[in-house]
Amino acid sequence: MSADELRHDSSDDRRAVLEANRAFYEAFNARDIEAMADLWQRGDDVTCIHPHRNVTTGHADIQRTWRAILTNPDQPKIVFAAEEARVIGDIGIVAGREVVAGVPIVATNIYQRVTDADLTDNADTPLDTWLLIHHHGSPVLHTE
Amino acid sequence: MSADELRHDSSDDRRAVLEANRAFYEAFNARDIEAMADLWQRGDDVTCIHPHRNVTTGHADIQRTWRAILTNPDQPKIVFAAEEARVIGDIGIVAGREVVAGVPIVATNIYQRVTDADLTDNADTPLDTWLLIHHHGSPVLHTE
Numbered sequence: 475m476s477a478d479e480l481r482h483d484s485s486d487d488r489r490a491v492l493e494a495n496r497a498f499y500e501a502f503n504a505r506d507i508e509a510m511a512d513l514w515q516r517g518d519d520v521t522c523i524h525p526h527r528n529v530t531t532g533h534a535d536i537q538r539t540w541r542a543i544l545t546n547p548d549q550p551k552i553v554f555a556a557e558e559a560r561v562i563g564d565i566g567i568v569a570g571r572e573v574v575a576g577v578p579i580v581a582t583n584i585y586q587r588v589t590d591a592d593l594t595d596n597a598d599t600p601l602d603t604w605l606l607i608h609h610h611g612s613p614v615l616h617t618e
Numbered sequence: 619m620s621a622d623e624l625r626h627d628s629s630d631d632r633r634a635v636l637e638a639n640r641a642f643y644e645a646f647n648a649r650d651i652e653a654m655a656d657l658w659q660r661g662d663d664v665t666c667i668h669p670h671r672n673v674t675t676g677h678a679d680i681q682r683t684w685r686a687i688l689t690n691p692d693q694p695k696i697v698f699a700a701e702e703a704r705v706i707g708d709i710g711i712v713a714g715r716e717v718v719a720g721v722p723i724v725a726t727n728i729y730q731r732v733t734d735a736d737l738t739d740n741a742d743t744p745l746d747t748w749l750l751i752h753h754h755g756s757p758v759l760h761t762e
Binding site for chain 1: 663665669670671672673676703704706707708711713715722726751752754756759760
């Protein structure tokens with residue numbers, strides 16, 4: 475096991491990823507456009523697929539889609555159903571289930587670990603932030 | 619840059635991930651159930667979301683869903699449209715576009731690098747295999 479792997483307990487990582495995932499749904503339900511922007515990695519290669527939509531690429535364009543969704547007064551809230559997180563290196567993957575206006579939704583959320591290197595000298599545990607690099611939501615219409 | 623990062627050129631990794639992704643679609647169109655099984659990491663935590671379906675977890679259950687799809691005589695082939703790969707550490711992410719029976723589909727495919735450690739003593743370049751750990755497909759019904 476490498477020093478890098480020893481630094482983190484994997485259950486801590488999973489917990490941190492699930493916390494980031496909850497913050498995502500909290501930002502959605504609070505219609506908090508700024509919080510949503512900050513949950514995503516800034517960059518041109520992040521990707522987002524909304525239910526029944528095509529791929530949107532890049533932080534600016536993705537944020538435009540969230541702005542449209544979160545400022546839509548008819549947009550129902552998300553009721554959180556179930557989730558599980560896997561962490562492989564600096565990537566956290568959540569395959570989650572939600573319910574929106576009675577329709578079950580499945581979501582793939584991918585997070586990347588960002589370590590604040592400036593803080594590692596001052597603390598035993600480096601502060602990790604998990605930022606969204608991909609979201610894919612789709613409705614479940616067939617449950618058999 | 620760590621020794622591990624130096625070992626691989628990132629464009630080589632992206633190419634290898636896209637090659638694995640093409641093998642996935644080839645197995646689909648060839649209705650090759652065994653090839654599909656081998657493209658996936660064996661394990662209980664791999665996940666798969668077919669269009670309009672819920673999450674299926676674990677290699678055995680996922681393989682059952684592929685068997686049903688690939689043995690269905692009415693299942694149309696996938697026409698491949700566009701794809702881009704990102705590689706972060708040992709994870710490759712493809713957000714791809716396909717067309718199935720005229721319907722555009724977006725897919726999230728996540729691959730994990732598996733290095734054959736037994737071969738690294740015998741070759742300059744370790745043989746990496748990229749195995750699927752997550753697939754999520756959904757139809758694009760709104761293109762505006």
